[in-house]
Amino acid sequence: MTYEEAVRSIDSLLTFGIRPGLSRIGELMKRLGDPQESFRTVHVAGTNGKGSVCALLSSVLTQAGYKTGLFISPFVLDFRERFQINGSMIEKQKLTELVEEIYPVVLQMKDEGLVITEFEFVFAVAACWFSREKCDIVVLETGLGGRFDATNIIKSPLASVIMSISLDHTKILGDTTAKIAFEKCGIIKPGGYTVCYGEQPQDAEEVIRTCAKEKNNILVTADTEKITDVNTTIDGSDLSYTIPDGKTIRVHIPFLGEHQLKNAAAALCTVCVLKKQGIKISDEDIKNGFKNAFFPARLELLSKEPLILLDGAHNPGGTEALYNAVKKHLSGKRKTALIGMLADKDIETALSKPITLFDEIITTTPTSPRAMPAEKLSGLIKNSFDKSSYPIDKPADALRLALEKTGKHDALVVFGSLYLASEIRKEFLSICKGE
Numbered sequence: 062m063t064y065e066e067a068v069r070s071i072d073s074l075l076t077f078g079i080r081p082g083l084s085r086i087g088e089l090m091k092r093l094g095d096p097q098e099s100f101r102t103v104h105v106a107g108t109n110g111k112g113s114v115c116a117l118l119s120s121v122l123t124q125a126g127y128k129t130g131l132f133i134s135p136f137v138l139d140f141r142e143r144f145q146i147n148g149s150m151i152e153k154q155k156l157t158e159l160v161e162e163i164y165p166v167v168l169q170m171k172d173e174g175l176v177i178t179e180f181e182f183v184f185a186v187a188a189c190w191f192s193r194e195k196c197d198i199v200v201l202e203t204g205l206g207g208r209f210d211a212t213n214i215i216k217s218p219l220a221s222v223i224m225s226i227s228l229d230h231t232k233i234l235g236d237t238t239a240k241i242a243f244e245k246c247g248i249i250k251p252g253g254y255t256v257c258y259g260e261q262p263q264d265a266e267e268v269i270r271t272c273a274k275e276k277n278n279i280l281v282t283a284d285t286e287k288i289t290d291v292n293t294t295i296d297g298s299d300l301s302y303t304i305p306d307g308k309t310i311r312v313h314i315p316f317l318g319e320h321q322l323k324n325a326a327a328a329l330c331t332v333c334v335l336k337k338q339g340i341k342i343s344d345e346d347i348k349n350g351f352k353n354a355f356f357p358a359r360l361e362l363l364s365k366e367p368l369i370l371l372d373g374a375h376n377p378g379g380t381e382a383l384y385n386a387v388k389k390h391l392s393g394k395r396k397t398a399l400i401g402m403l404a405d406k407d408i409e410t411a412l413s414k415p416i417t418l419f420d421e422i423i424t425t426t427p428t429s430p431r432a433m434p435a436e437k438l439s440g441l442i443k444n445s446f447d448k449s450s451y452p453i454d455k456p457a458d459a460l461r462l463a464l465e466k467t468g469k470h471d472a473l474v475v476f477g478s479l480y481l482a483s484e485i486r487k488e489f490l491s492i493c494k495g496e
Contacts, residue, residue, distance in 0.1 A: 064153040067160035068140050071186075074167075074179040081209040085170070086181045090214055092166050093185060096192035097215050100130065103200045103331065104215065106207035106245040107224025109378040110258060110324045113316055113356055114224060117328040119200045121350030122335075123147045125342045130191040130199035132184065132212070137358045137373070137483045144187050146194055148355075159186045180204045184211040198340070208247020217250040220334045221278070224258045224327060225320070226265040227378030239264035246272035253278050254334045258327050259285040281305055281334055283326040291322060295362060295390050302326055304333045310344055312351040317360040317370070317390070320382040325351070358482035360386055363489055367464075368394065368472040371486055373479035375402060377410045383476055384414040394472040397421040399463045400442075401456060401481035404433040409445050415476070416442065421466055422450035425459035427480035435459070456484040464492075 062070075090097055103118055105111045112133055119131040129147055136142035141150035163185055167177045177185075184204075191199050198219070203210040226242045242265035249255050255273040257266070259282060273280040287303040290311070297315040300322055304310060314325050329347070336342055360383065363369040368391065374383040387396070398419040402408050416422070424438040433441075435452035442450050453459035460475075467473040475485050 062157055062161050064157045067157040070160055070164055071179055071182055074182055075176060083209060083211070083214055085175050085177055086184070086211045086214050088175060089166065089170060089177055089181065089185055090188065092170075093163065093189060096188040099192040100196045101198045102215050102218040103198065103220050103222065103335070104203070104212065104218040104248045105201065105222040105224065106203040106210070106248045107222075107258065108227045108241065108245075108376065109382070110224035110320065110327070111202045113321060113324040113359060114222060114328045114331070115200045115202045116354045116356040117314070117325065117351055118331060119145070120148070120354040121328070121332060121342060121347055122198055122200070122340075124350040124353070125340075125346040127197040127340075128195065130187070130194075130196040132187045132191075132199065133202045134180065134183070134204045135479055137479060138486060143183060144190055146191070146196060151190055155190065156186065159189055163189065178211075181211040184214075203245075203248065206241075206244040206247065208244050210248070213248055217253050218248075219338055219340070220254045220256050220331050221249045222256045222327060222331055223248075223269050224324070225378055226258075226261055227376060237264065238262040239268050241265070242268040243272070249273060249276045249278055251276045251278075254337075255280050256327060256331045256334055257282045259283040259323050281330050283323065283330040285323050285326055288322050288326055293319075293389075295365070295368070298322060298325075300325065302329050304329050306333055306336075310347060312348055314351055315354060316356060317362065318382050318386040319389070320385070321360075358479060358486060361486075363486070366469050367467045369467075369489070370472070370474045371482055371489075372474070372476040373482040374476045375406055375411065375478050377407060380411045380415050380476070383474070384418065387415065387418050387472075387474060391418075391472045391474075394470065395420050395468070396472045396474060397423065397463055397467050399423045399425065399459055399473065399475040399485070400438065400450075400477040401425040401427040401435070401459075402433050402438060402477040403427065403429060403431040403480070404437075405431055408433065408438070408441060411477075412442065412446070415474075416446050416448060419474070422448060423459050423463050423466075424450050424452045425456045425481065426454050427456065427478045428484060429478070429480045432478070432480070456481060457488045460485055460488050460492075
């Protein structure tokens with residue numbers, strides 16, 4: 062089996078399960094020797110901010126000298142981004158070997174009526190790799206929800222982190238933030254620590270507090286009022302934060318957006334929780350870990366002249382953060398938006414704020430069976446917001462048109478889907494190399 066064949070084998074599996082529950086992933090992990098029981102974890106759920114916090118925490122733990130695994134979903138440029146140790150992706154050969162080993166087990170289970178999904182398989186591969194590489198701690202990002210997410214097969218984590226809750230995947234997780242919070246809080250295990258993002262919708266916050274209390278967890282809320290002395294530029298932010306033990310620490314985060322200050326607060330509170338449990342992390346580890354963290358396609362600055370931002374924002378919470386960042390940092394510039402979205406998202410709500418900021422709009426079709434065609438998205442923008450746009454089906458062609466329309470002192474913002482962000486990032490880097 063080649064690496065490409067291994068990835069195709071994974072892609073051939075079902076996207077979502079036939080029924081909710083952890084019985085399938087539990088049986089698969091049992092047949093693989095329960096590799097998830099050999100390492101400690103930090104488990105992160107939420108609608109927005111999961112990836113940023115995972116990047117910050119894994120960077121800090123790596124800086125502190127721990128062999129740190131990182132499992133994220135989805136990837137942006139390379140499938141192997143989903144599996145990392147100390148910031149390095151799994152080798153293609155190692156991934157191929159693990160797929161060759163695990164795939165026959167999955168086929169055997171299918172014959173027995175136990176159908177493993179793509180995400181369950183991916184997590185099984187990750188758990189086996191982290192176990193065999195003897196990781197000290199693994200930072201786990203949930204895929205969808207939390208209660209029935211494959212990652213929830215783990216035992217009690219060092220910390221259960223509940224990030225920002227907003228409406229997304231409503232057909233699966235529920236149509237209110239309270240219902241979605243309940244699903245996310247499924248990762249909270251008895252007798253542990255729960256870290257809560259500092260600004261939740263009231264009904265979601267009540268659910269988080271109730272779940273933490275019912276599971277006898279110590280709840281730590283990342284109080285955003287303790288963020289002080291903020292200095293923000295297009296390159297990120299410097300801030301001071303008073304962590305729960307009373308100490309104030311100053312850090313630099315290389316991520317753009319006011320919401321990242323709140324994500325940083327959640328990460329710092331989680332570090333404090335880890336230290337309470339004997340994980341040795343110095344202030345220098347925190348500062349260097351934050352400074353060196355990397356997370357592509359989240360308000361990522363691709364270029365300064367012209368100024369180009371790439372963001373995977375696709376739900377109302379994400380696009381509001383984008384709106385705030387664009388309004389603050391790109392004021393006075395002529396702005397072009399390149400937008401591609403999936404049809405199953407709440408597109409009108411997601412676009413309602415940011416769409417008002419742009420002088421020119423280009424729509425395109427991300428490479429996904431769930432994508433909304435560029436022409437249809439252009440029509441929706443016209444009907445809902447009375448704004449004209451250029452529909453260009455292929456993202457590569459759309460990017461080239463957008464660059465033509467963006468002068469040296471102008472700004473281009475690409476957003477709407479991580480599928481689009483992946484395609485545009487590759488294409489832009491290719492253009493920069495002259496390919």
